[in-house]
């Protein structure tokens with residue numbers, strides 16, 4: 001956590017890691033009598049706003065919930081449209097992300113994604129691996145409970161092989177076996193659209209995260225909304241159970 005002066009936010013406490021549940025695309029479209037698919041298209045634009053806001057504030061880690069493991073139960077037409085948007089966004093933005101010094105990472109069961117998107121994911125990871133301005137982690141086909149199960153299975157395998165005893169398992173070891181092993185825990189979690197739940201996002205990692213719920217629908221999200229959430233974060237007293 002750092003304290004830096006920002007032209008728009010004043011001297012404020014800047015969270016090192018911000019995670020966002022980008023929700024409300026369907027409702028944004030319904031309000032305009034558009035199809036849900038149009039809402040997702042507009043939602044992609046809001047990602048640019050979030051990136052701009054992170055750049056201005058000096059946020060080092062941004063993690064975006066783009067598609068949950070439960071979202072596979074949506075209509076196939078909507079899933080295909082979302083996959084098309086990911087494909088389009090990854091192809092189109094790869095150079096801009098490199099130029100902006102953004103390192104792109106992924107969490108989730110990406111093996112369920114179409115194979116060409118898996119190829120693009122590999123390309124993005126490799127081409128941005130030396131960037132260090134911002135770490136952008138995209139949660140795609142991500143479910144926190146499945147991630148935790150994966151960590152338990154990995155530890156179980158080590159026990160079976162005789163390389164680990166159950167008493168050696170502690171919180172740090174569990175964290176190191178999650179897909180987020182190389183990320184700090186989120187300081188601030190933002191959910192748009194007015195819903196107030198985690199929907200299976202970063203359950204373990206958010207043990208002491210500050211939550212800010214915004215009524216704005218994700219396609220309407222602007223960098224000012226990020227600044228407002230960061231200001232709210234700055235007013236919180238993080239006690240971590242101590243006095």
Ligand code: IPE
Nearest residue numbers: 022023024025026027066067
């Ligand atoms: C978030 O918007 C995007 C994804 C979950 C992929 P929604 O599609 O959930 O929009 P609402 O919640 O129906 O408005």
Ligand code: IPE
Nearest residue numbers: 021022023065066067068199
């Ligand atoms: C959470 O939103 C997943 C993403 C934003 C990618 P949902 O819209 O899927 O969550 P629920 O169904 O309202 O809990």
Ligand code: MG
Nearest residue numbers: 023024025026
């Ligand atoms: Mg939703």
